[in-house]
Amino acid sequence: MNALELKxxxxxxxxxxxxxxxxxxxxxxERCAIIGPNGAGxxxxxxxxxxxxxxxxGDICLNGRSVAGMxxxxxxxxxxxxxxxxxxxxxxxxxxDNLRCAVLYALGYKYSFWQRLGGxxxxxxxxxxxxxxxxxxxxxxxxxxxxxxxxxxALEIGITIAGGADVILLxxxxxxxxxxxxxxxxxxxxxxxxxxxxxxxxxxxxxxxxLADKIAVLVYGEVIACDSPANIRANRDVQAAYLGxx
Amino acid sequence: xxxxxxxLLNGVSYGLLLFMLSSGLTLIFSMMGVLNFAHASFYMLxxxxxxxxxxxxxxxxxxxxxxxxxxxxxxxxxxYGLRPLHKFGHIPELLFTxxxxxxxxxxxxxxxxxxxxxxxxxxELDRPLFTLFATSFPMYRGFMMLVALSMLAAIWxxxxxxxxxxxxxxxxxxxEAVEALGHNVPRIFMWVFGGGCALAGLAGVIxxxxxxxxxxxxxxxxxxxxxxxxxxxxxxxxxxFVASILIGVLQTFAVALDYSLMxxxxxxxxxxxxxxxxxxxxxxxxxxxxxxxxFLLLVLILIFRxxxxxxxxx
Amino acid sequence: xxxxxxxxxxxxxxxxxxxxxxxxxxxxxxxxxxxxxxTKGAALSILSQIGTxxxxxxxxxxxxxxxxxxxxxxxxxxxxxxxxxxxxxxxSGLHVPTTLIxxxxxxxxxxxxxxxxxxxxxxxxxxxxxxxxxxxxxxFASSLMFPGFFGGEGGVTTNRVRGQAFFGITYGPQIQVYxxxxxxxxxxxxxxxxxxxxxxxxxxxxxxxxxxRVEFIGYDTQSVRYxxxxxxxxxxxxxxxxxxxxxxxxxxxxxxxxRSGAVLLFVFIGGIGFFFGPLVxxxxxxxxxxxLSEYSAAxxxxxxxFFIAVVRFAPGGLSSLLMLLLRVVKFGKFGRIRTPxxxxxxxxLFGLLGLVFGIELxxxxxxxxADGSVVTLFGWRFDTHSALxxxxxxxxxxxxxxxxxxxxxxxxxxWGEVNADIAAAVRxxxx
Numbered sequence: 006m007n008a009l010e011l012k013x014x015x016x017x018x019x020x021x022x023x024x025x026x027x028x029x030x031x032x033x034x035e036r037c038a039i040i041g042p043n044g045a046g047x048x049x050x051x052x053x054x055x056x057x058x059x060x061x062x063g064d065i066c067l068n069g070r071s072v073a074g075m076x077x078x079x080x081x082x083x084x085x086x087x088x089x090x091x092x093x094x095x096x097x098x099x100x101x102d103n104l105r106c107a108v109l110y111a112l113g114y115k116y117s118f119w120q121r122l123g124g125x126x127x128x129x130x131x132x133x134x135x136x137x138x139x140x141x142x143x144x145x146x147x148x149x150x151x152x153x154x155x156x157x158x159a160l161e162i163g164i165t166i167a168g169g170a171d172v173i174l175l176x177x178x179x180x181x182x183x184x185x186x187x188x189x190x191x192x193x194x195x196x197x198x199x200x201x202x203x204x205x206x207x208x209x210x211x212x213x214x215x216l217a218d219k220i221a222v223l224v225y226g227e228v229i230a231c232d233s234p235a236n237i238r239a240n241r242d243v244q245a246a247y248l249g250x251x
Numbered sequence: 252x253x254x255x256x257x258x259l260l261n262g263v264s265y266g267l268l269l270f271m272l273s274s275g276l277t278l279i280f281s282m283m284g285v286l287n288f289a290h291a292s293f294y295m296l297x298x299x300x301x302x303x304x305x306x307x308x309x310x311x312x313x314x315x316x317x318x319x320x321x322x323x324x325x326x327x328x329x330x331y332g333l334r335p336l337h338k339f340g341h342i343p344e345l346l347f348t349x350x351x352x353x354x355x356x357x358x359x360x361x362x363x364x365x366x367x368x369x370x371x372x373x374x375e376l377d378r379p380l381f382t383l384f385a386t387s388f389p390m391y392r393g394f395m396m397l398v399a400l401s402m403l404a405a406i407w408x409x410x411x412x413x414x415x416x417x418x419x420x421x422x423x424x425x426x427e428a429v430e431a432l433g434h435n436v437p438r439i440f441m442w443v444f445g446g447g448c449a450l451a452g453l454a455g456v457i458x459x460x461x462x463x464x465x466x467x468x469x470x471x472x473x474x475x476x477x478x479x480x481x482x483x484x485x486x487x488x489x490x491x492f493v494a495s496i497l498i499g500v501l502q503t504f505a506v507a508l509d510y511s512l513m514x515x516x517x518x519x520x521x522x523x524x525x526x527x528x529x530x531x532x533x534x535x536x537x538x539x540x541x542x543x544x545x546f547l548l549l550v551l552i553l554i555f556r557x558x559x560x561x562x563x564x565x
Numbered sequence: 566x567x568x569x570x571x572x573x574x575x576x577x578x579x580x581x582x583x584x585x586x587x588x589x590x591x592x593x594x595x596x597x598x599x600x601x602x603x604t605k606g607a608a609l610s611i612l613s614q615i616g617t618x619x620x621x622x623x624x625x626x627x628x629x630x631x632x633x634x635x636x637x638x639x640x641x642x643x644x645x646x647x648x649x650x651x652x653x654x655x656x657s658g659l660h661v662p663t664t665l666i667x668x669x670x671x672x673x674x675x676x677x678x679x680x681x682x683x684x685x686x687x688x689x690x691x692x693x694x695x696x697x698x699x700x701x702x703x704x705f706a707s708s709l710m711f712p713g714f715f716g717g718e719g720g721v722t723t724n725r726v727r728g729q730a731f732f733g734i735t736y737g738p739q740i741q742v743y744x745x746x747x748x749x750x751x752x753x754x755x756x757x758x759x760x761x762x763x764x765x766x767x768x769x770x771x772x773x774x775x776x777x778r779v780e781f782i783g784y785d786t787q788s789v790r791y792x793x794x795x796x797x798x799x800x801x802x803x804x805x806x807x808x809x810x811x812x813x814x815x816x817x818x819x820x821x822x823x824r825s826g827a828v829l830l831f832v833f834i835g836g837i838g839f840f841f842g843p844l845v846x847x848x849x850x851x852x853x854x855x856x857l858s859e860y861s862a863a864x865x866x867x868x869x870x871f872f873i874a875v876v877r878f879a880p881g882g883l884s885s886l887l888m889l890l891l892r893v894v895k896f897g898k899f900g901r902i903r904t905p906x907x908x909x910x911x912x913x914l915f916g917l918l919g920l921v922f923g924i925e926l927x928x929x930x931x932x933x934x935a936d937g938s939v940v941t942l943f944g945w946r947f948d949t950h951s952a953l954x955x956x957x958x959x960x961x962x963x964x965x966x967x968x969x970x971x972x973x974x975x976x977x978x979x980w981g982e983v984n985a986d987i988a989a990a991v992r993x994x995x996x
Contacts, residue, residue, distance in 0.1 A: 055781065077780040087781060095774040098767075106771045109764050110783030116792050118765040125764075168782060286691055332877075339880055341691070342635060346833060347876050349826070354869035361866070361931055474702050474822070481695045535710050542706040549699035554684055557692065 006069040008033045008172050008202040009054070009085075015062030016046075016053055016226075023049050025226040026063065031219075033171075036203040038213045041223035042246060047206040048090060050223065051176050054204075055087040056080040067172065082110070086170035090177045090206075092157040096150035100141050100160055103149050105132045107167035131167065138197050139163040155186045159193065166197045173198050175205045179212050191215050222246065257386055258504050264392045266499020267399035268461075271454035272472065273479040273491045274406065275447030281486040282422060282443050284341055285333065288348040291473035292355035293448040297321045297455025298464045299359055302370035310373035318453040325448025329441045352469065360466050367465035395457050402453065403492070419443060478545045482552045484559025493560055498545050505541035592754070596747040600740060609739040610811075615851045616746035617808045620753045622832045622843030622850075624800035627757060629829070630837030631766065632793055633773030635694045636685075637825050638701030639801060644820030645677050645704070646670030646802025647809040648715065654723045654809070663725060663736050667749050667806045674802020675795055682794040686787055689776060701822045708817040720816025723809070736810065746807050753800050758840060760796065769793050827854070830868070834875050836882025845883050863928045867921075896990065898983045905976040912972055916965025923958035 009031040016024040023046045031037045039047050052058045054065055056077040064073050072080050095103050105122070108131045114120065122128070136142050139159045144152060149160060162178060178194060179187040191212050194203070207213045213220060214234050221231040224246045230237060237243055276290045300320050304313035328351065336343045371377075372391050379387030410416035422429040422439055430436040462468070479498055483490030513533040524530070552559060599612050621643055628634040650670040653659050661669055685696045708715040715721070726737045734741050760766045768789050772779050776786045809815045818824060827850065835846020853871075857864040879886050893899050922942065929940035930949045938950040947954040 076785070078783050078785050081781055081783045089778075093775060093778045093781075095771045095778065097774050098770060102767060102770075106767060106779075107782045109768065114764040116765050116768070116784075116788060118760055118763045118792070118796065120763055121759070122762050122764060122767055164778075164782065286694075332873075335877065343876050343880050345635070345691075345694075346829075347873060350830070350869055350872040350876060353865065354873065357863075357866040357869060361863075361927060364931065474698060477695055478699060481692070481699070485691070532711075539710055543703050543710070546699045546703035546706065550684065550696065550703060553688065553692065553696050553699070557688055 006033075007031060007066070008035070008068060009204065010066040010069075011050075011054070011063070011228075012066070013063040014050070014053060014060055014065060016049060016058065017061050022061075023226050024053065024060075027223065027226060027228050028063075029221055029228055029231060031172075031202060031204055033202055034200065036198070036205070036216055036218045037221060038205045038207050038217035038219070039221045039223055040207060040210075040213060045223040046226045047223055048176060049226075051087060051174050051206060054080075055085065055174060081168070081170065084170050085172040085174065086165045086168055087174035088161050088165040088176055088178060090180055092154075092161045094149040094157060094160055094164070097148055099146045099148055100152070101132060101136065101145040103160060104135050104163055104167050105129075107164045108132060108135075108169075111168040111170075131169075135163050135167045135197075138166075139193060155182060155190075158182065158190065162190075162193065162197065166201075170201075172202045172204070175203065177206050177208065179207070179209050187212060253386055254507070257388060258507055259500060260388055261392065262500030262503035263496060264396045264399075264499075265503055266496035267396050268454055268458050269472075269476060269479055269499050270492050270495035271399050271402060272451055273476045273483070273495055274403070274488055275450035276476055276480050277483075277486065277488055277491045279444055279447040280480065282419070282426075283333075283344075283440050285344045285348065286477075287444075287447070288345065288473075289328075289351040289355060290348075290447070290451050291469040291476060292352045293321050293325060293451040294455040294458070294472060295359060295464075295466070295469040296324065296355060297452030298370060298459025298468065299363055299368070299455075300452070301456040301459060302363075302368050302464055305370065305373075314453075314456055317456045318449040321452025321455070322445045322449025325452075326441050326445030328448075329444035333444070334437065334441070352473070356466055356469060365466060367463050370460045370464040372460045391461055395461060398453070398457055402450065406450075406488075475545055478549045482548055482559055487559065490560045498548065501544055501548070502541055505537050505544055508537040511536040511539075589755070593751055596751060599747075600743055609743050611851060611855055613739065613743045613746050613811050614855060615847050616743070616750045617804045617811060618828075618831065618847035618850055619844050620750055620804035620807070621801060621828055622835065622847045623754060623757050623840075624797045624804065625828050625832050626837055626840075626843045627760070627769075627793055627797040627800075629832060630839075630842065631761065631773065632769045632790060633776075634686075634689070634790060634794075635829075636697040637694055637822065637829065638697035638699075638704075639797075639828055640820055640822075640824040641681065641697075641701050641704050642674040642677055642798035642801035643670075643805035643808070644815070644824070645805070646674035646798075647805030647815040647819050648721065649673035649802075650806035651721050651723050651809040651815045652714070654725070654727060655721070660728060662728060662731055663810060664731050664734075664745065666810060667803045670802040670804075670806020670809070671799045672802065674805065675799040677802075678795040678798025682791050682798065686790040686794055689786075689790070697825075698822065701820065701825050704820045705817060705822065708820055715817055716815070718816075720814050720818075722814045725810050725813055742811055746811065749803060749807055753803055754844075757800060761840060765789065765792060830872050834872060834882055836884030838881050839884040839888060842882050842884040845887075849883065861925060861928075862932060863924050866924060892987065893983060896987050898986065902976070902979055902983060905972065905979055908972045909969070909976045912965050912968035916962055916969065919958050919961025919965060922961065923955070926954055926958060 007030050009029070011027055011029040014024055014027045015022065027046075027050060029037075029039075039050065041047055049058070053060050054072075056072065056075050056079070060073055064071055066072065067080065067083055067085055070083065072083065072085075075083075095106065098106070105128055108128050109115075112125075112127055112131065114125065114128065136145060139162060141156060141159060141163070144156060149157065152160065158178065158181075162175065165175065166173060175194065179190045182190060187209060194205075195216060203216070205213075205216065217234060219231065220234055220237045221228050222237065222240075222243050223229075229242050229246065230240050232240065272290065272294055276287055279285060279287050279290070297317050301310075301313040301317040304316050308316075332347060332351065333344055336347055376391045376394050378390050380390040380393045381388055408416075410420060418429060418434055419439065422434070422436055426436050429439075459468070475498065479491055479494045482498070483492070483494030511534050513530075514536075516533065600609055603609075603612060621639075624643075625636070625639050628636050628639070647670060650666050650673070653661055653669045654663070654666055681700055685693060685700060688696060709717070725742070726735045736742055736745065768779065768784055771784075772786050772789050779786050779789070805815075805819065808819070831846040831850030832843045833846070834849050835844065836842030853864055853868045857867065861867070875882060890899075893902065925940065925942050926947065926949050929936075930938075933940070939946050939948050941947075
């Protein structure tokens with residue numbers, strides 16, 4: 006049983022077909038990077054997998070189970086979490102609270118209004134663990150809205166992995182970062198997604214080659230190649246897609 | 252037959268008045284995202300200003316001048332009241348218009364008193380337009396329909412055929428892009444807001460003397476136009492038109508119908524009396540339930556078709 | 566670094582949070598002692614009204630301040646709670662003691678929260694606001710259709726002195742009613758505050774800040790909103806029932822859009838960003854509607870102007886102004902702003918006086934003209950037909966404007982400086 010499987014996924018907005026039959030298989034524990042020229046539909050693909058948009062055709066299977074047509078929270082509860090390209094945080098809540106919110110459902114507290122947050126030991130410990138992993142312990146009480154850009158990106162990743170989902174989708178996690186920030190982010194991502202299945206959209210090739218076991222190339226809504234990094238480098242179609250026909 | 256015809260005509264004329272009001276509201280909402288709670292208050296202002304002008308200069312100058320005055324007031328309100336609030340988001344803007352509606356009622360009472368004022372229909376129009384089987388249709392109602400329809404045509408022409416209309420249509424969905432193209436979008440907002448208020452004022456000029464001109468008139472019509480806008484689909488002028496006519500006709504017919512569920516059931520043979528369970532609910536006539544019909548429609552639409560009849564966004 | 570959280574040993578040592586107990590004890594003491602301080606005739610009635618409005622406002626802020634849900638129809642729940650409560654009091658078969666009638670209102674409110682909330686919370690934002698407006702108008706219009714339950718034009722009346730006296734308490738004297746309200750107010754406030762410290766309460770904040778992201782961390786936004794509305798309706802119902810006991814009458818006005826709009830106004834003025842904001846708002850609200858209305862016919866105008874001023878200049882409400890000032894005091898910078906603040910406040914007050922003067926003159930001239938041209942204000946007599954009072958009012962306004970223009974920029978700059986210093990100090994602490 007594969008962790009994530011896309012079977013001939015299609016999506017059109019009005020008359021334009023953005024995803025035209027994308028197929029992908031990601032096995033458990035694999036790290037897959039999705040690359041492709043701008044406008045290829047990478048973020049759209051993530052939106053489809055995570056349930057933000059409904060698909061127009063094909064199927065998406067998470068751990069063997071079809072999640073087509075499910076709402077985002079249903080998919081999340083089945084073990085898939087995603088981050089956003091533009092940080093999507095809870096601005097007025099503190100860093101600590103941002104993370105704590107992300108662990109509550111996974112720990113089974115659901116919609117409880119009879120339990121005191123402060124007394125939830127496991128939530129507290131898990132939050133502290135994630136805080137330490139992403140390196141924001143000192144900013145724990147700072148409202149998320151006033152963090153620096155890199156801190157927000159780190160928190161974004163933190164919220165995504167805090168719930169303990171098995172399949173993690175990261176949408177351009179190092180977008181807008183400097184070289185050193187990117188390297189730190191790569192190290193963070195490698196650490197926190199150990200043992201999990203990771204699918205990542207990235208433009209930064211050093212990040213891609215540093216983290217990925219497998220690279221899928223998305224061009225005009227289709228996966229034109231899916232292979233090991235070395236083979237992708239040598240693939241003619243990929244070269245043509247990026248550099249144009251010689 | 253004659254009952255149906257006249258009730259239909261009355262319903263349509265009332266619906267057209269509602270449309271004059273809700274079209275301005277829709278334009279303002281579509282353009283600026285602001286739900287103008289004070290819109291009905293500008294309607295009231297239009298009626299009062301027309302009353303003041305017509306007392307001195309006559310109805311016809313009032314018909315032209317009053318909407319201009321109200322439009323100007325609206326533009327000023329946008330410039331000095333709403334514009335500084337854009338940066339705080341939509342809720343403070345909405346609350347501002349909410350507070351403004353309170354304020355305008357008070358100010359109107361301050362200037363013109365708490366009682367209804369005698370704003371008369373002009374003599375030239377105060378006669379029957381046509382008579383059918385002993386019931387006559389007032390010429391003024393026909394005049395109202397004429398003004399409303401010409402106004403509708405004028406808006407449509409401006410929006411689709413003029414350059415400024417094109418800019419406004421673009422700014423309806425992409426204000427930042429339009430601003431990047433060099434248009435003074437804040438100024439456009441101000442004029443659209445003023446224009447919407449002028450429309451409301453015009454509705455007040457012709458509605459104030461057909462119905463009553465009093466401080467409570469804003470509240471009476473205020474919620475109905477929100478229902479119209481939501482039922483029609485927020486952001487759709489065509490939807491507002493359909494919804495206005497629908498609600499206008501619905502309410503006018505309902506008020507005239509004295510049947511209830513009990514009448515229906517008794518006609519079918521069930522002997523409903525005061526002792527029957529649910530009697531108080533069954534005996535309610537359509538006429539008695541007329542006030543709730545628009546809101547019932549609102550709630551039903553929001554459950555089953557939240558985009559409204561023709562809406563494109565929520 | 567948060568003191569006392571020793572992760573290494575796995576033990577959590579949290580020192581007893583004395584300040585929290587202090588605040589609640591003070592609140593209880595204020596509630597207990599208020600009638601002893603405010604002893605004038607109508608004071609008890611006013612305190613009782615403030616009490617019920619506080620509960621109503623707090624329940625409303627669960628939706629607005631904590632959940633970002635703007636409702637124009639919250640009076641549906643408090644009003645229907647009030648109707649059920651008053652019928653329970655009148656019903657000869659039911660023997661609910663007056664002390665517990667508030668629960669009847671609460672359960673009724675909650676029931677309607679379950680019923681209506683399912684429909685209203687399907688949508689968010691402006692659409693939600695519109696549904697709530699439509700709903701309250703629907704209920705209000707229905708109230709005239711069913712005079713059996715809603716009492717028609719006159720409403721439903723009751724006698725709060727009923728049934729067995731509870732340890733000698735009959736609820737005849739107003740002071741007993743006050744303490745009943747104060748007791749329920751304390752319990753409700755504790756409960757609603759506790760709510761903010763629960764998982765649902767925190768997720769509600771998350772929904773307010775970013776409803777979309779909430780779905781991606783496993784929560785159904787609609788469920789969060791629906792459950793909160795049910796709880797909020799419960800407390801609104803309690804406030805309605807207490808109001809029924811206090812006034813011994815409930816009418817269609819209790820389920821009106823007007824009353825819903827009023828609570829929105831007062832809670833916003835008090836401040837939606839802080840838990841205690843609605844408490845402040847309730848005091849201001851009763852001040853305007855009950856106390857000011859005794860002295861001036863222009864009270865609604867003043868309320869409208871005040872509300873607009875708050876929206877424009879202090880959208881965080883009065884509680885935010887208070888907290889900002891307290892923060893400046895806490896960082897020891899109050900001395901710097903004291904004199905410019907005083908100067909600015911005096912100009913504003915002077916201008917306010919002139920404005921009030923002018924408005925009162927105007928009101929007398931247009932609305933009370935039948936009483937003659939002379940009006941008595943602040944103990945002095947003024948003739949509205951002579952030019953002098955008008956010129957005086959205009960002069961006061963003009964002077965205040967000039968003074969404001971001179972003092973405001975300097976104060977604003979100073980305020981900005983002080984807050985920048987504070988922000989820098991906070992970042993230093995954290996970094």
